[in-house]
Amino acid sequence: MKASSGQAFGYAAFLLVFTAIAAYTVANKTWWFPPLASVQGAEIDNLFMITLLLTGIVFIAVHVVLAYFVWRYRGRSERKAAYITHNTPFEVSAAATVALALVILVGGGTTLWTKIQSPPPSDAFTVEVWAEQFRWTFHYPGADGRMGNTDVKFISDENPYGLDPNDPYAKDDIFASEMHVPYGKPIAVILRSKDVLHSFFLPHFRMKMDVVPGMKTRLWFTPTQSGTFEIPCAELCGVGHYIMRGVLTIEPPAAFNEWLSQQTPVGMSQ
Amino acid sequence: METPNIAHAEAAVEAHHHEPQSFWTKYVFSQDHKVIAMQYMITALVMGFIGMVMSWLFRIQLAWPDHNLPFLRFLMPTNMESGTLQTPGYYMLVTMHGTIMIFFLLTAILTGGFGNFLIPLQVGARDMAFPFLNMLSYWFYFLSCVVVTISLFVSTGAASGGWTSYPPLSALAKATPGSGLGQDLWLVSIALFIVASTMGSLNYVTTALNMRAKGMTLMRMPLTVWGIIVAAVLGLFAFPALFAGAVLLLLDRHLGTSFFLPHLVLGGEHIVRDGGSPLLWQHLFWFLGHPEVYILILPAMGITSEILSNGARKPIFGYKVMVASLVAIAFLSFIVWGHHMFVSGMNPWLGFAFVITTLIIAIPSAIKTFNWLGTLWKGNIRFTTPMLYAIGFISTFVTGGLTGLFLGNSALDIPLHDTYFVVAHFHVVMGLSSVFGIFAGIYYWFPKMTGKMMSERWGKVHFWLTFIGSYGVFWTMHYLGFMGMPRRYYSYDSYQFLPPSMHTLQMIITISALIVGAAQFIFIVNFLGSWLRGKKAPDNPWQANSLEWQAPTPPPHGNWGPKLPEVHRWPYDYSVPGASADFVPQTVPVEVEPSGEHHSAAVAVNGHGHTNGHGNGHHA
């Protein structure tokens, strides 16, 4: 059975070559995550590496075994297959091994999830983010240091982000088209949408949260680096989804205050 | 009444049997499960072809954003004016590619095509339990295909809010071009599809449970039947949620209700609704959506198990565990939908529960994988085209399944959600794997369906191009996911965080996709050419055990001649020690089968199954 050997060899060879390329490019981090820039991101990356290790072992093992079986048990007319129907101890122990690995993943995952979803620390710097087709706008408190209430129902041409006209704190609030935050503090973000679903994605900080009209969603993180980062929208929001790009600048507090003072308040006084 | 039993049965057969006479009742409004199966299969393949062409167009855009290919206008008359795909067209293609592939190709072909053809033949019935309902199922499906195809040609464009149709984008005509008439037709066609699928599923489950031939106990059914009926049960209990969602979304769109819509401001205009929740749609959608992906994979698992055992000439490893894990996966699939919503704004503590239920699915999935490997172990593998695809299924299922462990873990899902990593994951695990199951099944059962053999040579060329090309497409996508590339982007030019090497990756993906696409033409030519002038197929070309191979080729109306087959053993008696051939069909009585010196041992093996009615010969 010559054809059979050819197919068996080709199959085994392809599986091994594919596995080798896959394993090498991943282990070598040839194409990898953007540089890490947050405390939470580091923990996510750790869990990612643990998961990668466990799944990588299974991935390589299954493909190597599959390649070996395909070659070793290729059909030959003089051979006959073994009559084996099952092997309960093998299946039980295989299932138990998988369950054990899952305990590690579930344990690590839920612990980390709890941490990430816990309320932000009290010293966090809070920014309210408004999403709309197809741009981000960032809401800061004015000189009084408190952010005014906003609601979609107050939105008008003169009041594009729905500041509450009855809220005294709203008078001097600032809206900016770029996000700036001071370095050295956890950053808390409150997400609001005017129109459809959006998703606030910070690839470098390993953070993402959908922006849902009618709801306030939240996320917080602790930057470990200053610099300028991009904010892509990660939930399909219409034809301009791909150009809904925001910019986040993390800078020393002095520079941040300097920037904030240059922004003109667009509160209700207008 | 006085006549002996068998004569009575034959008289009953003759009295009740009626071959449809006219062209219309024979080929169009046929109630014969085999004709309906072919109708389903061919319609689904045509739809799948449309879905594939759509993917070429948007893949070309992603690899060469500055392309200028006026000749593509014959594929895409609008939104291609200057020879460049335009943004609204891109989003329509992406949306309709997903919709068509998931519902109109994969769901339809696996349950409507394979389910219809295989269930009666593999359980030894003459037809479905409700043939009229079965015919109705196909015609509702056909109607849904017509509606979704018409939606491609409406002036405001087809639906373009993604296959998940999340409101408010899909609820307001002003939100995006496709949310006009196109979205209405999308919802109507999905509703029709759900009706079709429900009618079909009722039939598949009832037939398999109630119309089995004598001796065909549940634990002697081929795994194909198990996979399909478990998927059908999923369909019965999951699809109504999407039906309810579609009704509510249509009301939000046209009657001003506020199920999914809160007060919002779109393009400067207030749309005053009373506190509806976009998340409600996501819950309804994914309550269907997650079982749906298992509707696509479970039948493919069944087909793969069947073909692996046949190709390895060896019993399927751990039959009972295979059945149990199908059922376990199906059960779990109803309580994991929230893993699509970890970062949707859903209460994070719900995410906790969904992490646990989701990762538990890995256990039955891993068991299945080990059992497939166990089936190949010490086998005598024949590298037929169906077998090549079945082995490929193991690889893609493992690859795609493992990446699910990242996405199912909520903390890891945060950076990966809605990136190309997700696109890669679901394409490999439920796109590729189920397509591999489908191809394996088509090559395997084509002889029984048409009476002709498909070309093995071209089948192998088709396989290798598809297998290698598919990994070229979808393995590569994982890297884009690592980079944080969001999905559903028309162009990535304005982002600096993506390294320039992503262009190379995009080109590798597109070129691979075009190669895979070209390979499908080989399949089409092979399929049609073999049907027209292929080699005549023997009754049992793969030397298989299950009942359909004991029927004439192609099976006549009523399948079995005057007498129904009688089943004496499980369908996986390959390479039974002492048997003269390396396969023993299910219809062979236990007493007469073995010959040679191992006679007594073989009788013991199969006698066990015979006496207790669970003829799976479980003796290691």
Next chain:
Amino acid sequence: MVTTLEKTSIRRPIGPPPHNGNGWWWSDGDDPQALAVPSWKLGTWLGLGTLTVLFAALSSAYVVRIGGERLAFALPATVWLSTALLVANSVALTIAQRRLRRKDRRFVAWLGVAALLSIGFLISQVATWQTLAAQGLFFTSNPHSSFFYVLTAVHAAHVLGGLGALVRCVYHVRVRSSFGRLRRALGMTATYWHFVDAVWLWIVALFLWTSL
């Protein structure tokens, strides 16, 4: 053997198989592999399972959507009339089934009673909607009224389907179908109607619960 099969041209019966789910060609009766439930019953129950999920999905959407907010209006009194009519309808169908089992031709009269009761229900249902509309509670007024209209309208559509099933039973009587066929048709119809009536009770209970 195949040729004799192909030559026969006697019409096979339309409708579900006669008994025991063995298929209509193979009718020697006692196939050990079939379930004890006949196919038509199994099919009916599976179909009702699907409809259960449909109503469960709408109901849970309602509960999630209102998020604990109380029902803002009182259920019109006609709701109770509707409830009584549907309970009576279930009773009438049960009597019809009993009569048929005893081969009593008067079961047809009870089918008529059931049909009248369900038409009465539809009239009462329209009256309920009109009462609400008169109070200014329209389809879009608030989530409670929206869901009330949706749930009752989807339910009313199923009542119409049930009327169709009753008509089908009467048709079987008129064309003098066999006893077995009649029993089957009535059995399916009655099972379906009990389900539709139970869904009504569920809808009423749901809105009573949200008004607590």
